Amino acid sequence: MLIQWFPGHMTKTKRMIEDHLKAVDVVAELLDARIPASSANPMVEELVKGKPRIVILNKADLADPRQTDRWVSFYRKRNIPVVPMSVGNGKNKKKLLSLIRETAKPILDKWYRKGLKNRSVRLMILGIPNVGKSSLINFLAGTAAARTANTPGHTRGKQWVRLSEGLDLLDTPGVLWPKFDDQTAALRLAATGAIAGDVFNPDEVVPVLLSSLAETEPQVLKEVYHIDDVNQDPQLLLEAAGRRRGCLLPGGAIDYDRAETAVLHDFRSGKLGKITLDPVPEEEP
Template identity: 90%
Template sequence: MLIQWFPGHMTKTKRMIEDHLKAVDVVAELLDARIPQSSANPMVEELVKGKPRIVILNKADLADPRETDLWISYYKKKGISVVPMTVGNGKNKKKLLSLIRETAEPILSRWRKRGLKNRSVRLMILGIPNVGKSSLINFLAGKASTRTANTPGHTRGKQWVRLSDGLDLLDTPGVLWPKFDDQTAALRLAATGAIAGDVFNPDEVVPVLLSSLAETAPQVLKDVYGIDDVNRDPQLLLEDAGRRRGCLLPGGAIDYDRAEMAVLRDFRNGKLGCITLDPLPKEEP
């Protein structure tokens, strides 16, 4: 089954982003630190068209910190400002706000020369659904300024949020691209919860997740699910995980549906530890 997901409202969102880019100073692209490449929308670079841009690696507390450091270096080499983020972490908040102001300073300097000395920094936040945009804005604002939900596509309309420290933030609905050319990326998006559960088959997503864990974090499978030999068919790894989680049918057979959902919940909730699924892109020769 190929995962394809481009609800009609996302076409409207793309037009809305294009319409409002002129009103913002800085664009922040919010990525999932566990899957920086898979959660990066290829449309963003085309949409921002040279607008000052920063990358926020959100949910950094769920990602492997060593891998996050490598991704930070990767973006910096490309000349893109980047900051890891965990909603609730005050130090992360200060670093992000400082980076936003630093990035916007050349624009604000031009406004000051025109006599607008108290103009706020205007920031647009872009990202795929369920990457944590609304939760981040709530955290930056210090109050529940926007609705939040764990259902992809929850935020539907334009929402400006005024911050007390001179920042105006524009939240937009999440945007995914119309076709997933890389199905591995699509499956990783599904694993993290960025794609709604009714458009993917856990039978395909969970084996890919388990295979990735067997390669990148084999000790996790041993510690959490008691799997001694991770170099086996993912279906056998699922059986071991299901047995450890008590996902059994009458008579002791594995309840595969429950086992798949248990593995997904464990990964999404951080019970498997700090995991990064996306390796750095291979350097071009």
């Protein structure tokens, strides 16, 4: 399987981001804490070009907290400010706002010396589709400032969102790279819902997801789907999961379509527990 997804509007989005970067002080890169590497857009560093940047590990409530801690250390060792985030968590919100202000302070001090004492911090949030960007903006603003949707590529156009905390956010559509050089990353993006469902085949994504869980989280398969032997062919794991979830056709045969949908829903909703699919890269000697 070769997953490719680069809707035409994303080319326009890339140009728009380049045009508006001069108007912002800080860029926040929003990643999925379950797949920080897979959800990182290779174009971001090129686009930012030295602009102060922070990393937000969103959906941290669905990720393995131990792995999230390791990812935080990974970014901090590279002098990249980072904060785990779960929309709805007030403490997370305070930490994020504090980090944004801290990162923007040198720029605000510069404006202060020029006589602009009450200038707001101008923030741009970049992230691939469906990593929760609109929901995060709504949470920070305390209102439905940006539209939200459960499908990738929903946000269109440009809008500024004024925050009471002295922050102006420039909301832009998510961007995704034009070619998946790493199909493992593509499969993980599909599993988390970052890639539209009509672009990939669940019958190829779900077995890979189950194989990954059998290797890294075998107890999950045992506890949720009552699979004693996780070292089976992924198709047999799917059959066992489908049977456990009641995905059966008349006569007792497995309804594979329903079984695949059930497994994806269980993973995305957190029913399988807090899971991180992307391991932290090993440190170079």
